Amino acid sequence: xxxxxxxxxxxxxxxxxxxxxxxxxxxxxxxxxxxxxxxxxxxxxxxxxxxxxxxxxxxxxxxxxxxxxxxxxxxxxxxxxxxxxxxxxxxxxxxxxxxxxxxxxxxxxxxxxxxxxxxxxxxxxxxxxxxxxxxxxxxxxxxxxxxxxxxxxxxxxxxxxxxxxxxxxxxxxxxxxxxxxxxxxxxxxxxxxxxxxxxxxxxxxxxxxxxxxxxxxxxxxxxxxxxxxxxxxxxxxxxxxxxxxxxxxxxxxxxxxxxxxxxxxxxxxxxxxxxxxxxxxxxxxxxxxxxxxxxxxxxxxxxxxxxxxxxxxxxxxxxxxxxxxxx
Amino acid sequence: xxxxxxxxxxxxxxxxxxxxxxxxxxxxxxxxxxxxxxxxxxxxxxxxxxxxxxxxxxxxxxxxxxxxxxxxxxxxxxxxxxxxxxxxxxxxxxxxxxxxxxxxxxxxxxxxxxxxxxxxxxxxxxxx
Numbered sequence: 426x427x428x429x430x431x432x433x434x435x436x437x438x439x440x441x442x443x444x445x446x447x448x449x450x451x452x453x454x455x456x457x458x459x460x461x462x463x464x465x466x467x468x469x470x471x472x473x474x475x476x477x478x479x480x481x482x483x484x485x486x487x488x489x490x491x492x493x494x495x496x497x498x499x500x501x502x503x504x505x506x507x508x509x510x511x512x513x514x515x516x517x518x519x520x521x522x523x524x525x526x527x528x529x530x531x532x533x534x535x536x537x538x539x540x541x542x543x544x545x546x547x548x549x550x551x552x553x554x555x556x557x558x559x560x561x562x563x564x565x566x567x568x569x570x571x572x573x574x575x576x577x578x579x580x581x582x583x584x585x586x587x588x589x590x591x592x593x594x595x596x597x598x599x600x601x602x603x604x605x606x607x608x609x610x611x612x613x614x615x616x617x618x619x620x621x622x623x624x625x626x627x628x629x630x631x632x633x634x635x636x637x638x639x640x641x642x643x644x645x646x647x648x649x650x651x652x653x654x655x656x657x658x659x660x661x662x663x664x665x666x667x668x669x670x671x672x673x674x675x676x677x678x679x680x681x682x683x684x685x686x687x688x689x690x691x692x693x694x695x696x697x698x699x700x701x702x703x704x705x706x707x708x709x710x711x712x713x714x715x716x717x718x719x720x721x722x723x724x725x726x727x728x729x730x731x732x733x734x735x736x737x738x739x740x741x742x743x744x745x746x747x748x749x750x751x752x
Numbered sequence: 753x754x755x756x757x758x759x760x761x762x763x764x765x766x767x768x769x770x771x772x773x774x775x776x777x778x779x780x781x782x783x784x785x786x787x788x789x790x791x792x793x794x795x796x797x798x799x800x801x802x803x804x805x806x807x808x809x810x811x812x813x814x815x816x817x818x819x820x821x822x823x824x825x826x827x828x829x830x831x832x833x834x835x836x837x838x839x840x841x842x843x844x845x846x847x848x849x850x851x852x853x854x855x856x857x858x859x860x861x862x863x864x865x866x867x868x869x870x871x872x873x874x875x876x877x878x879x880x
Contacts, residue, residue, distance in 0.1 A: 427766065511766070725767040725768055
């Protein structure tokens with residue numbers, strides 16, 4: 426289990442969430458050097474886009490977005506004290522995702538959004554609720570012995586008036602990873618994926634979680650999962666998987682399109698600590714005319730879902746902006 | 753018990769641990785994972801690895817501390833340790849003094865962002 430620092434979560438209004446509008450939003454945030462520690466976009470139906478950023482960046486982000494939304498129109502929805510709880514490894518198991526959702530539903534913990542990475546399930550909730558969320562999760566999962574949630578610990582100032590060690594001793598930081606062109610470990614591509622989407626309310630979270638745990642007798646798998654908050658306290662879960670098996674067993678009306686999309690995944694060093702990563706990925710596809718159905722940037726992973734038959738073109742486009750090791 | 757070589761990956765970047773594990777498993781290694789130095793040492797004690805890939809900056813116990821504990825113990829001093837570090841300009845050899853006066857006895861190091869193929873070569877060299 427891992428905790429984030431206190432962050433702000435922004436949900437873009439409809440006109441900025443459209444697939445053609447997102448690249449401009451990301452470009453504007455890039456110009457301000459605003460890092461997005463969590464970015465999630467779903468364009469499989471009506472578009473929904475949300476992201477997290479450091480609280481100190483919120484005023485600059487608001488200023489950027491104010492220039493992009495018409496006065497009097499729908500404004501970005503801002504939650505200004507949000508924490509991300511990451512549980513890992515999920516191993517692509519629907520049972521793990523379902524159990525996590527069940528815990529949040531049973532304990533009535535607010536779920537603001539969720540996105541999977543290669544190893545983790547990142548859930549955004551109230552920052553002040555992280556400890557109670559962690560306690561609830563520990564009742565639902567078996568954690569390793571001697572496990573402690575990772576989190577930033579405030580460093581105590583020495584009593585003698587000297588500076589804390591972190592200010593006097595050079596240490597490795599995320600800034601060490603800055604490079605003009607972003608290096609990644611490689612791009613992997615999975616074709617023939619299905620997409621299943623289901624809308625639900627807060628009270629339906631627990632039964633939805635139970636149903637996911639039961640898919641394929643507990644052996645159901647997913648490649649990518651997104652949950653975002655809609656209007657009227659409702660949510661949308663979007664699952665990308667091999668066979669769309671979850672769609673037929675969920676206790677709620679679900680829509681499944683089989684074999685309709687491809688998933689590209691990229692990983693790089695400390696992506697969550699450097700600005701411009703989501704911009705590089707999304708805008709490279711946009712500039713090459715590749716439609717993006719979903720994006721998830723969390724941890725050090727980038728997940729991109731594109732329509733079937735466009736994955737190869739998307740992979741080529743990404744090599745314009747990322748340094749990919751030769752295979 | 754598998755006869756594959758066991759490699760322990762210790763890093764608090766959970767996705768990097770997973771990516772490294774997938775790469776190593778594709779090369780027919782067995783992989784154990786840990787996400788900080790304390791958990792890493794627990795894993796080493798529960799099953800001795802053939803090699804450790806160790807990040808430097810980690811919570812609770814950093815890579816230098818864990819490396820020193822291993823290299824100063826009679827039981828584990830022969831286990832090769834490869835450090836993953838973002839600060840390579842301070843390194844002139846694999847038995848080096850790091851900024852802040854820390855020393856480590858790691859067998860090798862790879863700079864971040866890591867080149868996976870280079871890391872795999874170093875792993876192979878250290879397992880010979």
